[in-house]
Structure formats: structure tokens, C-alpha cells
Amino acid sequence: MSALDQGDPAATMQYIENKTYDEIAVGDHAELVRTLKPQDIELFAVMSGDVNPAHVDADYARTDMFHGVIAHGMWGGALISAVLGTELPGPGTIFLDQSLKFEAPVGLGDTVTVRVEVTEKLEKGRLLLACTCQNQNGKMVIEGVARVIAPRDKVRRPRVVLPEVHLHVQGAQYARLIAATEGLAPIPTAVVHPCDPLSLTGALDAAHQGMIVPVLVGPRPKIEAAAKEAGRTLEGVEIVDTPHSHAAAAAAVALVQAGKVASLMKGSLHTDELMEAVIDAALGLRTERRMSHVYVLDVPTYPKPLLITDAAINIQPDLTVKRDIVQNAIDLARSLGITRPKVAILSAVEMVNPHIPSTVDAAALCKMADRGQITGGVLDGPLAFDNAVSPVAAAAKGIVSDVAGIADILVAPDLESANMMAKQLIYLAGADAAGIVLGARVPIILTSRADSAAARLASCALAQLFISHQTLPLPLPLPLP
Template structure:
């Protein structure tokens, strides 16, 4: 093989006993990519993935291994120009996510008249367990063919429910949290609350205009009307009254969580931050997003993109500590935090770089606890270790960041919406730093995002 090219072997160049081998680690994304093409629905059961977390690995489709055999024929032996005319495989053991699979083929026969080549095929895992054995027949090319070995296109499996299934599974393992839902007077917010109740995430207390809530349920479905018949409703004349009543229930300990319905965010948060009747708990209240970004290998948290518009340094200390505390409670050990700005060097003309440097020093001296903090970092340096290396930035955070702290609400709002609408991210959001978690979703969010946000809130309640 020449560098950058793969060249086929003709029939005359292939002898009995010639072999080709390959190995590949079977990943969850491999299973989902196979499912998207073949329709093999079993590997899409993310509930199964969640239930088996820490236990037996999820089994995968054995036919996926057959594609490795095809790859050997097309790229190694005989190589480009081959035609597969027959294959017969017997499967002996199942593969599991995380298994390293070794596949080999060996020439066992040659037919001069038809230029057909017979192969013995075999696959096993790293423990030596045989996955399959069998035979295949191919037609080798008559003339050499040469293909460029450009990188194989990278398949991005955009399954936004993947990481949140584990989150939801953890949340449903706990007792359902009694939750005041403020003004659930449209189809999305009402159905999300009732579905969260159906999945044992919350026990909803609907605070709003009862006639309007019942009208929406009637328009949704008979099942929603039946669910509503088992749900407590507290009358409120309008959305502001609903916000105030929901906060009152939380102050009295009657509910352990709040959930935003179809009212404006400032209406709910106005009641939450009210000095005498609100839910302040000492620190500034802030917001954290947990995003499942298909291109990123783990859950990516962003703060604060919803509450504090232009925070000063003191407010940023609260925002950062709130987020770190929440992530620790969610099981993220010593989260890696990037304090974002436009550049990665301190520049007096860019105030956010000065505040980033101050936050890092405060973390170094123990004024901010529980995380590895670095900044200022530009977005590319935080996300990509290659970008940081090219710019000669030595950082314990670069390329492995858990939490992005944005300089202000505008930057955060733009960032998370770009990740949502251009990168296919699912965003779950919750307000932290108050006496109870507050599930704060956008009116544009669908039921899936609201369910994920409910699960996030339950784990923090």
C-alpha cells in the first residue's frame, strides 16, 4: 500500500493461505448508527442502557460484525474492485458495547475458470470467545485498482435522549417530588407536567386558571383529561398570581420544586427573588444548563445564560459556586470549569478577562471550592485541546471541560441556542441557589427538554 492510497490484488496475486485482519471496538454509537440504517430497534432502547449502567453491558447486533468482513474484502484482500458473491456466517456468542472485536479472513480456495476466491471467516472478542465462523466467496478484480485512502466520513449519532436517559433513570429511582407548576395553560407545559407525573418524576400541583387548564387538557386527549382528574389544581386568576402562589407553596414547604409553565420568565423569577416573600437562600440565584451535544463526549454545562444579565465579580462568584455545587450533587466529581471570554489572555480592555483571572485566583485560594477552574479561555481553547496546543496554552481544562461559565447573559443565551439549533443539542435547565430548584424552560422548548429539566431538578431537590 502506498501512502495515501490502497491498491487491489488481482486474482493471480492471491495465494492459498493469504489472510487479512482487522479489529474494532464496538461502541454505543456504532449500535445506534447500525439501527438508523437497518431499523434494528432493540439498540435504541436507551432505557435498557440506563438500567444496565454499571452492570452488564448492552448486547449489540451481531450482523454489525459482518460489515467488518466486507471492509476487509474491499480495503485489504483483494481490495478495491472486489465483488462479494456469497457469505454464510454462523454466530456463536453475542457482542456487547465496549467489546474489542477481531475479524479475520483466509483464502481457502481459488477457481481459475471463474476467478472466484473462497474465504474462511472468523471473529472473536478480546476474551477469545468466538463471535462467528463462516465462509465467503468473492470475485477478485482482473486489473489493479487504486483508491485514495481519504478519511472515512465521521458519522455523528444525534440521539439527544442518550445521556438524559441515565439522568431520568436516576431521578425516577427517587421518590417523586411534589412540584408547583406555575400557570400550565398551554399544551406543551401542561402535557410536560402530566407526563413527568406519569413517569414518577413529580407530583404536580397545578397553579393557574382551572377552566383554562381543563380546556387545554380536553383539547390534548382523553388520557390527559384522565391524568388531570387525579391532579391537584390551585386556582390563580392570572400568571402573576400563579407565580406568587407557587412561590408561597415552596416557602411553606408544601412543595419541593417549582416548574415554569406558559408564563414569562420574569413573572416567575420576580416572585422568586422578592425580598420579603421570595426564595432567596443567601447567594445570588442563577441558572445552569445541562446540554447533550452530539459532537461532545459528555454532558456540557453552561452558566448563567438565563437569569443574571450583566453580573459583576461578586455575582459571578455566586454563579460559579452555585453551578459547581449542583454538578457535585449530580455526581460530576471535581468538574473542570472554563471561564469564557473572547480571548485567552488577560486584557484590561476586556473586563471579563480580568474577572476570569480573579475567579481563578479565588479558586486557587479556596474561596471557590470543588472544581478545577481556568480562564480566561476562548471557546475554542476550552472545547478543543488541539486548539489550545496550537496556541501554546497549557491548561488542565482545555479539551475536557465540564462547565462553561459565560461572561454575561447575552453571550450565554447565544451560545446555548447555537448549540441547540445548529449542533442538535438538547438543553435541560434549572435555577439554582434558591431554597428549591426551579425548572425554568423556554416556551419554545418541547416536551423532551422539559422532561430532562424535570429530572435535573428532581436530582437537585
């Protein structure tokens, strides 16, 4: 059996070696085992351009045995070719012809054992090999014969490690996030100073989607002008008229205090203006929990949503603040359906170094989680960025962890590093970014002028899902000095 197929970390250290014609005897054989996953079908479609629903839609294929055999038989045939080309005879093999008979369908989750066996040695270096694929129940799904020219020269070289492949549809993660809000009650939301077409349209789109009931807070003439420019109607939408953006922020916070809205949404004002009203010691929305910002990124090269915190609120958080930052992110992740979020506490290195304070904080946070001071997630750190998101990098460093390589949440040492990390993913990796502030009396939806329409809706979805996930009322604000 070949380690090439089992995801064996030791395979990265193995060699690939052929068997020459003179070394091969009748009866020699090689095998590999592979389980059919949705990604296999999708990758086949991308590489071949075959978008026949019988081939790329697993549910469709399961309803039609004939098409299922064709679609997944192609996958099985490719595995046979892989054994011939890498195992027996191996590198240097020249394919002459191959005849396969598809006996039964291969379904998602089926585990197939692929076997090739030399049945005859012919002249001029030619071989005949019996080729079979059996599923986990011992049922034959593919059988046939291959004729090849075996290599004359010996080849031995390190086995190539295949790159990680992530198939990505732009906005797919956000589409699932938005779909998860279906059936939830819309949130009464104060939209603060929506005085440009972009922020106003985002709020109205979220209302149309049934995510929020908007209360537009700001100068009425500017709001109406923005609606006219965007070609949108404000019929039936409540407007709280204020003279300017600072007054709009204060009025929106007052609406929360009066129990008239359950979330805030940033419009075309600076984040600092909005947060100044939110953190006001006497009239703001503080709780015992420190407020923090969480990005939820849809990254094309990452197979699941990636949360990054804190990129907008806490500049240089100490250990106590970091504890709240981590807990806020875990609470959000759980509201998104991530049952036990994997939290990577980031630094520049993986070892605790007294000269690098972020490594000491990371170790302390992990111990706080062990003692129940942080709940609901699995923490590990310090971890460098590459070891947090790449299984290959984590394996290369010998890191044994439930978090390394597969993190759901990245906790940065400070605002600067979190902000730069998120912006690099957005502008260099094509990520979409939704954002929310937690730890206040109500969630605060933060949007940016650079946000796509999907990202704006996703930010509203974060607030709606978070509120719906709360089983207890949000804490009342406490007067803080």
C-alpha cells in the same frame, strides 16, 4: 495492524495505499482490531433497517447463541470486507465472492482481531485470501475465504477521516432523566400563575408522574378556565387565589418562606416578574450563593446531556459571579449522576489574551478550582465552542485536556452568548431544553411556551433530583442590600 481501527489520532495524517497484484505474494496479510460496542449494533440496524430484536437487542442476543452469531457475525463480516477494501489488497479491489462460517458469538465488549492472508495467486489478477476473526481469548469466531480481483494500478491518497456519528432517539436523554426520579418523594411545588392550558398541563403531568405536589398560585377563575380548555380536572389540587401575576409571584415566595413548598415552577408569567419577587432584598429567597440559570439540553448530535449556563439571570457576570455560576452547574450535574462533571469555560479562542476579558476570567476560574474555591468538577478554559464539544476539533488544535471535546457543562462569558448558543441548538439542531434556576433557597423550575411535554417533565425532574441529592438543608436566606 491498522490504525484505522484503534481511534489513533495519527490516522488522520496517514495515507491509504493499496498493493497491486504484482506486489502481492502468498503469505501477505493485514489485520485490524475492533471492540464491539452498542453503537455498532445500533448503527448497523439504522443502516440496514434490520430491527430484529435478536440483532439489535444485545441482551436478547446473548440469550440465544444462534441468533447472536448471526447478528454479530454480520458485524465481523463487515470488518473483513473493510480490511480487504482498505488494507489488502486495498483501494481498487473488486470482490467476487466471500464464504464465511460463524463459529461462535461475539458479545458486547469482546475485542476481535480480524486477519486476511493471501493463500493463492490465480490468473487474471485473482487472489484467494483466508479470512479469520478471533476474540480476545484466542477463540475463533469467524473463518472463511474471499476471492477478489486485485488492483493493477497503484493508489495512494490521504486516509479519509470518518465523521462522528451519534445515534439519537428524540427525548431519550430526558426519558432516562425522568426514569431516575422513580421512587423519589414528590416535591411540594408552588406553580406560579398557571393560567394557560400549556403551563397548567405541564404541572398536572408532573404531578401525575409523582414528581411534584402542585400548589397552583394565581387568579382562580383563570386557572379553572385553563383547566376546562385543557380538559383537565383540578380535583384535589390546592389553589391559592391571587388577583394577578405579580401577586402570584409574591404569594409563591411567601409559601417558600413559610416552609409549605420546596420549589417554584414558572407558569404563564414573564420570568422577570417571578424573579423580581425571588430576589427581593427583604422578602425574597436569596442566599450567599448567586442565583443562576442552567439549561440541560438533549442535543441529537451530542452523546450525553449538555448543560449550558447562564442564559437567563446574570447579564454580564464578573469573576465572583462566574464562580457561583460554575458551582451551581456542577452541583446540578452531580445530582444528575455525573460524578465529576467536565466544565468548559468558553471564549472565542483557546489562549489567554489580555484584550479578551473572558479568556482571563477562564484562566482565573481554572486556578480557583485548583485552589478549592470551586469543587466537584474538572475545569478547563478558555476553550472555543468547537473545541469544547468536538474531539476532532480539539485534536486538530493540539489541545491536550480532560475536558476538551467531551464537556458536560459549557459556561458562557455572558447571558447573551449563552442564550444564543442554547437557542441555536434548540431551533437549528433540534435539541430539547429543560431549565432550572439554582442558588436561591429552593430550585426554580423555568419553562417556556416552546417547551415540549418531555422537556417540562425533565425540568421538574431536575428539581426533584437536585433536592434529593442534597445531604444538608438548603441555606437560609440572607438579608442583602
